[in-house]
Amino acid sequence: MSESEAGRITIDTSRPHPARVYDWWLGGKDNYPVDEELARKILAADGTAVRGARANRRFMHRAVRTAAEAGIRQFLDIGTGIPTEPNLHQVAQGAAPESRVVYADNDPIVLRHAEALLKGSAEGSTDYVHADVRDPDTILRLAGESLDFGRPVALSLVALTHYLGDEDDVYGLIERYVARLAPGSHLILSQVTQDLSPEGVARAAELFRRSGTPFYPRTLTEFARFFDGLELLGPGVIPVYGWRPDPEDVAAQAEGVVPVYAGVARKP
Template sequence: MTEQATWVPDDVDEEVPSAARLYDYLLGGAHNFAADRALAEKFLAALPSARDVARLNRAFLRRAVVFLADQGIRQFLDVGSGIPTVGNVHEIAHDIDPQARVVYVDHESVAVAHSQLLLDGNDNATIVQADLLEPDAILQHPETRRLLDFSQPIGLIMAGVIHFVPHEADAPAIIAAYRDALAPGSYLALSHFTADISPDEMAGVVEIMRRSSDPIHPRTRAEITELFAGFEIVEPGIVGTALWRPDRPEQAADEPGGSQIYAGVGRKL
């Protein structure tokens, strides 16, 4: 069996680009198809800083996981985890505590297939194939319940995924369903595309992504803040990915694409 055969499920239509595989391409990954790469090049034409935007979103994920671990979080639910690349949540968490437990969730078949390969033999991490719009299916999934103890704090991660939820789907209510299942002291780490900074560029991105299986729905800072209802937002608040607790504060403000995605972390009261 070839390597590609192991990560390309039979039900995948390689002609229909997906956001997960486009993101993989922007991050320099190899688990994408010609249609994904073609769309990614159009994405880059609309948003020239797109590779930096992807890199900075991934860097926010790393810093958020480290922050949560520093707060004592030892179990994580990563919804919309995408195709694994360098610096996955379980790798970051296990560097701090090898017994940390991680449940990844994605609906994209290639992301799930590649995650299964990566996690084979790992007793403290698993992947669930499900749609984030169906919280109960994720929260009650046997694999979720096997690894996560909902009587204890959990780090809920939604990095770069809620902007795929249409406005009519009521994202605040969806996140509230996850929040209500979490113990006090749990955290939400979230990042989300916005049109606040560069509306013309983001309008181009929205138009480009209409051609994929995952259209993008940017939200304002106020709308993204609303997603944290029931959480106490920690410092520095809802800011561009480059500005959320940067490793090098003196360079953060000058990062290209550092404000195209807002990011924040909140603690459940």
């Protein structure tokens, strides 16, 4: 990422952006009135929204630690979002300082904050790619300047696939990314589902769509399909709170349901 690239980016404040809505749910300040308005409407329609955002972040932390403990030292995080500490590179490099991390996102605000994402350990490296998940050729080409795709990579798309639909060929899209990964790589995913909160998720999905943001909750079977051909790590595809929970996650379950599935799988 160059300074000139950041300088050319124009932020559209007339429409909400999922990354900025998510930032508001997490208590961040990098959002605009249009984002806050939608975030509040969705929270009123689906009271699980804030719990879901927090649960997704904690799942990312646990999954990245799991990948690092398995010996992975390269991470590609697509749909990075606005920096919220601890960021993925802080978790990965906290477990293994030599880890190399590449972030990718299409939100101009994330680009403006990329400098915060690039402050990693001296032993490892961090980089940022401003590109859309629907353009795997660009993301993989630019990420390949920092990562060696001949060695295992942990590919993370947390809370992203529910913004991708059939018109994006979402299953084919994920397959294209996974095809570039070496054996031993990990795929880390989470996805909103209507299974666990049908009415609330339906209302939230409609609000997203009215705002111009496609939104596609998926069933357990539909979500599990993303892992076809891969080896699921225990406990498999499961509601997000239950994926290898830390004590704080067990305690958070008492707050109520979170309609999100999560899973991590290894490429054989």
